[in-house]
Amino acid sequence: MGRCRNYESGRFMKNIQEILGEIITNALQQLNVDIDKYKIILERPKQENHGDWSVNIAMQLASVLKKAPRQIAEEIKNNIPFDSGLIEKIEIAGPGFINFYLGWDYFREALGAIIQQKQNYGQTDWGKNEKLQIEFVSANPTGPLNVVSARAATIGDIMVNLYNAVGFKADRENYLNDCGRQVRLLGESVSSHYMAIFNRNEEFPEEGYHGEYVKEIARDIADEHGNKFIELEKKVRTQKLADIALKEMIRLQKEIMDLYRVNFQTWFPESNVRDTNKHLEVLDLLKQRGYTFEQDGATWFQSSKFGDEKDRVLLTQENEPTYFLVDIAYHQTKYERGYKKMFDIWGPDHHGYVPRMKAALQALGYPQDSFDVEIVQQVNLLRGGEAVKMSKRAGQIIEMKEVIDEVGVDAARFFFVNRKSSSHLDFDIDLAKKETDENPVYYVQYAHARICNIIKFAGEQGIIPDDQVDLNLLVKDEEKQLIKKLLQYPDVISGAAQSWEPHRLTTYLQELAATFHRFYHFHRVVSEDKSLSKARLTLTKATKIVLANGFKILGISAPENM
RNA sequence: GCGCCCGUAGCUCAAUUGGAUAGAGCAACGGCCUUCUAAGCCGUAGGUUCCGCGUUCGAGUCGCGGCGGGCGUACCA
Numbered sequence: 253m254g255r256c257r258n259y260e261s262g263r264f265m266k267n268i269q270e271i272l273g274e275i276i277t278n279a280l281q282q283l284n285v286d287i288d289k290y291k292i293i294l295e296r297p298k299q300e301n302h303g304d305w306s307v308n309i310a311m312q313l314a315s316v317l318k319k320a321p322r323q324i325a326e327e328i329k330n331n332i333p334f335d336s337g338l339i340e341k342i343e344i345a346g347p348g349f350i351n352f353y354l355g356w357d358y359f360r361e362a363l364g365a366i367i368q369q370k371q372n373y374g375q376t377d378w379g380k381n382e383k384l385q386i387e388f389v390s391a392n393p394t395g396p397l398n399v400v401s402a403r404a405a406t407i408g409d410i411m412v413n414l415y416n417a418v419g420f421k422a423d424r425e426n427y428l429n430d431c432g433r434q435v436r437l438l439g440e441s442v443s444s445h446y447m448a449i450f451n452r453n454e455e456f457p458e459e460g461y462h463g464e465y466v467k468e469i470a471r472d473i474a475d476e477h478g479n480k481f482i483e484l485e486k487k488v489r490t491q492k493l494a495d496i497a498l499k500e501m502i503r504l505q506k507e508i509m510d511l512y513r514v515n516f517q518t519w520f521p522e523s524n525v526r527d528t529n530k531h532l533e534v535l536d537l538l539k540q541r542g543y544t545f546e547q548d549g550a551t552w553f554q555s556s557k558f559g560d561e562k563d564r565v566l567l568t569q570e571n572e573p574t575y576f577l578v579d580i581a582y583h584q585t586k587y588e589r590g591y592k593k594m595f596d597i598w599g600p601d602h603h604g605y606v607p608r609m610k611a612a613l614q615a616l617g618y619p620q621d622s623f624d625v626e627i628v629q630q631v632n633l634l635r636g637g638e639a640v641k642m643s644k645r646a647g648q649i650i651e652m653k654e655v656i657d658e659v660g661v662d663a664a665r666f667f668f669v670n671r672k673s674s675s676h677l678d679f680d681i682d683l684a685k686k687e688t689d690e691n692p693v694y695y696v697q698y699a700h701a702r703i704c705n706i707i708k709f710a711g712e713q714g715i716i717p718d719d720q721v722d723l724n725l726l727v728k729d730e731e732k733q734l735i736k737k738l739l740q741y742p743d744v745i746s747g748a749a750q751s752w753e754p755h756r757l758t759t760y761l762q763e764l765a766a767t768f769h770r771f772y773h774f775h776r777v778v779s780e781d782k783s784l785s786k787a788r789l790t791l792t793k794a795t796k797i798v799l800a801n802g803f804k805i806l807g808i809s810a811p812e813n814m
Numbered sequence: 815g816c817g818c819c820c821g822u823a824g825c826u827c828a829a830u831u832g833g834a835u836a837g838a839g840c841a842a843c844g845g846c847c848u849u850c851u852a853a854g855c856c857g858u859a860g861g862u863u864c865c866g867c868g869u870u871c872g873a874g875u876c877g878c879g880g881c882g883g884g885c886g887u888a889c890c891a
Binding site: 295296297298299302306308311312314315321345346347348349392429432433434459548549550551552561562564565566567568569570572574575576579600601602603604605606607627629630670671672674675676678680683686687690691692694695697698699701702705706707708709710713740743744747750751755756759762763766769770772773774776777778779792813814 | 816817818819820821825826827828829830831832833834835836837838839840841846849850851853854855856870871872883884885886887888889890891
């Protein structure tokens with residue numbers, strides 16, 4: 253790993269958590285505690301006066317050792333060797349917490365490490381290069397993308413970035429439902445409008461697509477191809493028009509994803525599965541394994557054996573494969589393509605579908621935890637404090653593109669990811685558009701722009717940090733606060749990835765921005781004192797690195813000035 | 815009916831996976847710019863974490879039972 257090379261000589265090169273863990277383990281051994289039975293959990297207290305790291309082992313041991321937790325804590329403390337550079341002091345507090353206060357030597361060295369690691373700061377190798385895939389959006393290409401797709405696109409894209417940051421080889425995939433009933437309906441809808449342009453009456457399909465975009469496509473086709481389809485047999489015409497319409501819808505989807513900075517490695521077409529009869533192979537496999545049965549002329553899968561509430565149809569009475577069967581086969585291709593771990597992001601209306609898909613993959617013999625579904629909850633758009641009414645049936649939806657165009661990609665991404673994906677999201681369009689302090693996107697970006705300006709100003713004053721920088725000049729409380737905040741970043745990244753909670757990153761970046769703004773307010777970076785200026789400039793640069801690294805994962809820009 | 819998600823300050827949300835005195839932003843009120851970006855900072859006020867019981871040293875967090883909101887419960891996709 254080249255990225256740490258310059259720091260191997262450092263005294264505190266090892267993860268601070270590991271060091272403290274060892275120290276405590278040693279102390280426990282001295283006390284004849286069977287350490288294998290306990291996990292030493294180190295946590296960062298949320299309160300400043302509880303130190304930098306805290307351990308609760310004394311409370312866990314209280315009932316076993318039949319001693320007061322504070323007394324146990326005291327004994328542990330007495331068995332810890334002191335190194336005032338690393339650990340400034342150790343305190344017993346509350347019901348029996350042991351609190352560690354780290355020393356300036358540690359903070360200064362850690363700050364240096366951030367500067368050295370630059371864009372790699374925050375990355376870990378937890379994933380061991382394992383191939384992982386997240387499938388998201390996967391919206392029917394029969395209409396424009398809606399805001400739930402936008403939210404899913406944001407979360408999926410950022411989660412892939414997070415997984416890559418923690419050492420996985422993560423890919424983005426979009427499943428294209430380019431066949432079946434929905435596509436036929438699209439063709440029929442377009443055909444009806446198309447015929448109308450040439451004054452022919454053709455019935456509009458009962459469950460057809462009503463949006464304005466359908467008319468537009470019909471008009472475009474008429475402009476480009478003239479009336480050459482009108483004499484064709486209806487079935488043939490419908491198919492040809494469906495084909496053209498589908499290509500156009502997919503082109504539009506790709507255009508939007510491009511604009512939104514989501515780069516799918518693969519757009520996997522459903523037709524690929526059907527053309528190669530993958531679904532029939534899977535059907536045979538399930539039959540061989542004895543998980544199917546015939547009833548009422550249909551073929552069923554015993555998903556109830558794997559926790560689903562009832563069994564599901566694979567082949568209909570008409571011997572047609574269900575969407576489910578094709579979907580199973582599609583998911584099997586993911587395993588065949590080498591993915592060890594995969595996630596799907598689905599909308600709230602599909603959550604009832606989760607148990608059967610998990611059941612199917614288990615029935616095929618894949619590990620239970622290799623596949624998970626994350627449900628992204630609905631989005632309420634607010635305008636002027638009022639919810640915007642949307643009705644798909646009437647063709648009245650707010651499109652993803654409208655939102656992006658209106659609020660901008662940065663703000664959209666930030667807002668869509670800025671809360672737990674399992675919670676409903678109120679998206680306040682007015683707020684996202686505001687270029688004021690009410691808008692958290694500008695708040696975090698402003699910190700970055702401000703830093704760039706300071707660095708520029710320092711350069712003009714001839715202050716450029718070099719190897720001679722003396723970090724011992726950093727002594728102020730606000731400086732320490734800022735370093736401590738910077739040091740949380742790697743944990744935020746791995747925590748957000750592991751718990752599938754990307755909103756932790758936006759929360760953190762807002763805290764970091766606040767901590768920096770506070771530091772900036774109380775202390776001048778560039779002053780008469782050149783040595784001090786250099787030291788503070790180093791701290792400022794480290795902040796810029798962390799902000800920029802975070803923005804990169806979020807897929808938002810890091811403005812040089814605002 | 816059954817299943818899944820959600821319920822925290824007036825509003826939008828956090829809370830290190832069970833930790834200590836539940837925190838931010840907005841909205842309200844009061845301060846801070848001849849000095850590196852005031853899109854900033856400091857301060858005041860705001861709470862029965864929907865209700866009840868349980869698990870234990872310790873619960874916003876876990877379990878059970880309610881209440882309220884959303885979604886699902888197809889040989890549709």
